[in-house]
Structures are given as structure tokens and as C-alpha cells.
Amino acid sequence: MSYETDDEKVEAIKTWWKQNGLSILAGALVGLGGIWGWRLWLNYQDSTAMHASTVFEQLMLDAGDHKTDAVTQQAATLHDDFAATPYAALGALVAAKALHEAGQHDAALTALQQAIDTAPDPAIAHVAALRLARLQLAAQQLDAAAKTLAQYDVSPAFAAEFAAVRGDLATVRGDLDAARAAYQRAIELGSSLSSLIRLKLDNLPAAG
Secondary structure (H helix, E strand, C coil): CCCCCHHHHHHHHHHHHHHHHHHHHHHHHHHHHHHHHHHHHHHHHHHHHHHHHHHHHHHHHHHHCCCHHHHHHHHHHHHHHCCCCHHHHHHHHHHHHHHHHCCCHHHHHHHHHHHHHHCCCHHHHHHHHHHHHHHHHHCCCHHHHHHHHHHHCCCHHHHHHHHHHHHHHHHHHCCHHHHHHHHHHHHHCCCCCHHHHHHHHHHCCCCC
């Protein structure tokens, strides 16, 4: 449509604004609100991560000083207040090690299960599961260790390490053929502990 004069153009703009202006403003406000809300969320995330990092750093310092009670307290804070961050699971892993070294084996097992349950990254969960299976094995909780291995041995990236623990479990159970097969698999898959596993394999009694 063309307009003969500037006045006609002005009147047309006024009419269009009356018909559409409110929806445009509403859309703009919603859009700005979304941006503002998103920025608030990012700021909250940054602030949360920063606080969680501070707690985790203190936990590491306490662990280095063998302050087991303080480590447990910091790990609990991470679990209760920062469960959505990776620091909660990492804190539980560190706490489990400190508790194990302090002879608090049941508490260490609980901390490792907590690390598995709160891990935001599957890799952290797999590391925690490996440690859990090893501690269960050391505590002669053989069925529990087997269950942990069966449940969490689902990633090719960790298959070699799980195979090594399977070999340990089979050795304790006296199933030497299964132990040999598991150790050999761990070596073939490139376990980071291949030298130690080779030693374990060589120390097994000769087959049949």
C-alpha cells in the first residue's frame, strides 16, 4: 500500500501500533526476562561452583593432614549443598580414601557408593565403582564385589581395570582358570597396571 502524504503515513503507523504494539512489548519483555533469567542462572552456577570448589580445596587440605573428621564433614557439605556439581562425587572419593586409611571401612564403602550415586560424569562413577569393588573384595564381601563389577562394568574405557579386579575376585574364590582369563584380558586391553597384573598372573599355580 502506498500513501499520498506524510500525514497518511503517520496515521497508518499509529493504527498499526495500536493493533500490534502491546504484543511486541510483551514479547520484548519476555525475551528480556529470559535473557535476564538466564544470566541470573549462569551467575548462580558460577557462584555455586566457586563455593563448592572452596569446600573441596579445604577437604583436600584436611585429607593431606589426615583430619578424617574434618574430611567427612566437608564431604557431607558437598553432598548436601552442592550435589549438582562434580565436587560432591569427588569429595566422596577423597573421603572414602581417608576413611579407609583411618580404618573406618564401612564408612569408606558408604562414601564410595555415595560417589557413584552423585557422580555427574560416568567416568567418576566408574572410578568409584572400581574402588568400591576393591574394598569389598578386601573386606571379603565377595558377592557384593561381584555385584558391583557386574553392575558397573559397562564402559570399554574401563574394561581393562574391571577385568583386573575380576581376576582378583576369581583368585580369592579359587577359580584359577577364570583368574587367568581375567588377568590376560586386562593385559590385552591395556590396563594401567599391566606389570602388576602380569606378576599376579605369573604367580598363579600352573594350569591343570
